[in-house]
Amino acid sequence: MQKKIKGTNDILPGFLGEGVFVSEFWQRIEEEILNTAGLYSYREIRTPIFENTEVFVKGIGDTSDIVTKEMYTFSDRSDRSMTLRPEGTASIVRSYIENSIMKKEPISRFFYGGPMFRAERPQKGRYRQFHQFGVECIGGDSAKYDIEVISLFWTLLSRLGLKDMELVINSVGNTQSRAVYLDKLKIYFKDKLDGMCKECKDRYEKNILRMLDCKVDGCQDILNAVPSIIDSLSQESKDFFNGVKDGLENLGIPYIISNRLVRGLDYYTETAFEIIHGGIGAQSTIVGGGRYNDLILQSGGNSVPAVGAAFGIERLLLALLDEGVISPVDNEPFYFIVLLDKEMEADAQKILYDLRLEGIPSTESDGSRNMAKQLKSADKSGARFAVFIGGDEWTASSVMVKDLKTSKQNEISFKDSYPLSVLTSFYNKLGVK
Ligand code: HAM
Numbered sequence: 508m509q510k511k512i513k514g515t516n517d518i519l520p521g522f523l524g525e526g527v528f529v530s531e532f533w534q535r536i537e538e539e540i541l542n543t544a545g546l547y548s549y550r551e552i553r554t555p556i557f558e559n560t561e562v563f564v565k566g567i568g569d570t571s572d573i574v575t576k577e578m579y580t581f582s583d584r585s586d587r588s589m590t591l592r593p594e595g596t597a598s599i600v601r602s603y604i605e606n607s608i609m610k611k612e613p614i615s616r617f618f619y620g621g622p623m624f625r626a627e628r629p630q631k632g633r634y635r636q637f638h639q640f641g642v643e644c645i646g647g648d649s650a651k652y653d654i655e656v657i658s659l660f661w662t663l664l665s666r667l668g669l670k671d672m673e674l675v676i677n678s679v680g681n682t683q684s685r686a687v688y689l690d691k692l693k694i695y696f697k698d699k700l701d702g703m704c705k706e707c708k709d710r711y712e713k714n715i716l717r718m719l720d721c722k723v724d725g726c727q728d729i730l731n732a733v734p735s736i737i738d739s740l741s742q743e744s745k746d747f748f749n750g751v752k753d754g755l756e757n758l759g760i761p762y763i764i765s766n767r768l769v770r771g772l773d774y775y776t777e778t779a780f781e782i783i784h785g786g787i788g789a790q791s792t793i794v795g796g797g798r799y800n801d802l803i804l805q806s807g808g809n810s811v812p813a814v815g816a817a818f819g820i821e822r823l824l825l826a827l828l829d830e831g832v833i834s835p836v837d838n839e840p841f842y843f844i845v846l847l848d849k850e851m852e853a854d855a856q857k858i859l860y861d862l863r864l865e866g867i868p869s870t871e872s873d874g875s876r877n878m879a880k881q882l883k884s885a886d887k888s889g890a891r892f893a894v895f896i897g898g899d900e901w902t903a904s905s906v907m908v909k910d911l912k913t914s915k916q917n918e919i920s921f922k923d924s925y926p927l928s929v930l931t932s933f934y935n936k937l938g939v940k
Contacts (some may be wrong), residue, residue: 512534512553512558512635513629514626514627514629514634514635514636515634515635515692515932516528516634516636516821518530518533519905520616520838521835521848525827527821527828529740529835531835531838532824532827532828532833532835532884533638533820533824533836534835534836534838535667535833535834535836535889536640536724536800536820536823536824536827536833537620537921538836539663539666539667540618540620540640540663542666542865543659543662543666543721544618544642544659545614546662546663547642547655547659548616549614549616549617549618549642549644549659550617550618551617551618551619552599552600552602552617552618552619552643553619553621554592554593554595554599554601554602554619556591556592556621556622556774557589557592558590558592558597558601559587559588559589559590560580560588560589560590560591561588562579562598562601562806563578563592563593563597563910564595565597565806566596566600566774566802566806566867567585567593567594567597567772567773567774567788567807568714568772568773568774570713570752570773570800571714571717571770571771571772571773572717573593573594573625573772575628575670575773576781577593577623577625577626578590578591578593578624578625579591579593579625579626582813584776588636591624592623592624593623593624593720594623594627594641594772594816594817595619595621595623595639595641595817596643596644596772596799596815597800597802597806598772599617599619599643599815599870600643600802600803600806600808600813601806601915602805603615603645603803603808603811604773604803604807608645609646609759609808609809609811610927611835612645612667613644614645614652615642615643615644615645615646615648616642616643616644616645617642617643617644617645618640618773619639619641619642619643619871620639620640620820621626621638621639621640622636622637622638623636623637623638623639624636625637627912629812629829630727630788630789630790631787631788631789631790631825632788632790632791632819632821632822632825633790634668634821634914637819637820637821638819638820638821639817639818639820640816640817640818641796641815641817641818641821642656642659642814642816642817643813643814643815644656644659644739644814644815645696645803645811645812645814645815646811646812647812647813647814648800648812649750650747650751650778650789651738651749651750651752651754652814653754653777653778653798654751654754654755654758656796656814656815657674657690657751657755657760657780657796657816657856658760660726660782660796660816660898661674661760661782662776662918664782664793664794664823667823667827667832667833668827668830668832668833669784669823669826669827669830670783670785670830671784671785671786671826671829671830672687672783672826673761673782673783673784673785674755674756674762674763674781674782674792675764675765675768675780675783676752676762676763676764676765676768676778677736677737677749677765677766677767677768677778677779677780677817678736678737678740678744678745678747678748678777678778678779679716679722679769679770679775679779679797680736680739680740680741680775680776680777681743681744681745681777681800682774682776682801683741683778684739684741684744685776686718687739688716688734688736688739688740688880689715689716691734691739692716692718692733692734693711693715694747695733695734695795696711696715696718696729698746699729699789699891701723702729703723703726703729704721704723704725704726705728706721707721707723709801714773716769717769717888718730718773718856719733719766719768719769720767720769723773727765727806728735729885730767731739733766733767735766736766737764737766740924743872744810746780747777747778747874748777751778753762758899759811762780763803768780770795770796770797772775774799774801774805775797775798775799776797776798776799776800776801777798777800778796778797778798778814779796779797779798780794780796780797780816780819780820781793781795782793782794782798784822784825784826784829785824786825786826786829786830787822787829788825788827790822793818793819793822793823794816794817794818795817795818796815796816796817797814797815797816798812798813798814799813799814799815800813802811802852805851809812809881814819820921822857832914838868839868839888839889839890839891840868840869840870840888840889840890840891841867841868841869841890841891841892841934842867842868842869842870842890842892842893842894842934843870843872843884843885843888843890843894843911844858844859844868844869844870844871844872844893844894844896845872845881845885845891845893845894845895845896846871846872846876846881846896846897846898847895847897847898847901848896848897848898849876850897851897851901852909854896855871855896858894858896858927859871859880859924860866862927862930863929863933865906865927867930867931869890870888872884872885875928885901885911886911890911891910891911891912892908892909892911893909893911894906894907894908894911894930895907897910903920904922905919905920905921905922906918906919906921906923906926906929906930908930908933911931920935
């Protein structure tokens with residue numbers, strides 16, 4: 508038997524799947540993504556699932572975990588290095604520059620979604636193919652855009668019913684003030700390294716800021732006493748961070764500040780933020796994002812400031828299921844055709860086709876000729892009404908329609924008209940479901 512690749516998942520309809528991997532839950536989230544993106548006037552951008560490896564190495568940073576350990580990189584038939592996208596921002600920046608979008612509008616507001624790929628160790632909430640929804644707001648250097656992005660995610664999660672979420676913010680400053688801080692860290696950790704984990708020792712050499720993200724118990728005392736980045740910020744960065752805090756307070760979005768919040772991608776400047784949830788295990792970050800004022804310039808474009816964020820649909824669903832607040836979208840049919848006379852099979856097929864053409868969700872039994880069995884499948888399908896094709900009523904030019912919730916039967920005459928029109932007006936009269 509062929510098996511799926513470790514860390515990937517099949518997402519199945521509710522009667523076949525379970526938990527996070529039920530397609531009707533995904534559709535509910537996708538519905539809300541489109542609603543909220545619309546509320547904020549963000550427009551969709553779609554970029555390819557693979558890019559030249561360079562796009563990610565330059566964008567995400569060649570010392571980041573993603574680039575050093577987690578990318579699915581392969582050579583194509585002409586021996587060019589390609590990579591399955593591990594995230595969306597680097598590709599969107601590539602597209603922004605390539606399509607000269609900067610010349611077309613001062614502020615671009617994009618949203619995007621789809622599968623991303625990272626060769627991480629799979630566990631609950633962490634997969635090798637996962638699905639992100641993200642937004643990028645490109646062109647604005649004011650804190651109001653950071654607030655816009657954070658509030659967009661806060662709105663989306665709130666509209667989905669999530670409650671137990673926490674917004675954590677920090678500033679990683681601009682390149683200059685960060686350099687001052689990195690020097691402070693070098694000095695602080697220098698004589699403490701012996702007591703720290705292997706990864707911290709590694710990061711000390713390659714990407715010292717990432718030491719702050721270490722979760723190993725034995726390192727926590729040293730990390731908790733680390734100098735605060737905020738104290739090293741330039742006045743300009745401090746003012747910017749205050750602007751973000753004031754903006755959040757103005758909207759009534761609660762936040763906590765964590766000076767140890769440094770994100771796993773190297774492109775962030777100034778604001779870094781996450782929305783976390785206590786009920787989903789070790790992988791508790793649902794949304795991650797921040798400002799990236801240097802990335803477009805570093806990727807070959809002009810100096811254009813930007814801010815964005817993304818969440819993993821799987822993690823969001825874990826949180827929504829933990830709180831018991833998500834219900835699947837309703838894909839159930841309105842009519843279920845029950846065939847009483849075998850000779851009327853062709854008529855039933857035509858009515859079914861016409862109903863669907865009219866936009867009325869309808870289905871039929873899977874082959875059983877026995878009426879009781881057909882009605883049982885009708886119940887199982889979740890259909891609202893059974894429509895009986897054939898029988899004495901039909902001969903007398905009427906169609907029997909049974910309400911599957913109340914068992915009440917309606918006999919509707921279709922004398923002088925085609926049965927479709929009476930079924931359509933019955934549907935319209937009731938309103939959709
Ligand atoms: P990120 O923190 O790497 O940021 O990922 C954002 C979110 O994607 C995470 O908070 C998590 O919900 C989900 N995620 C990441 N890796 C996995 C995984 N292996 N399995 C399941 N879910 C995962 C970014 O990707 C940035 N591009 C966000 C951003 C946009 N920053 C600015 N603009």
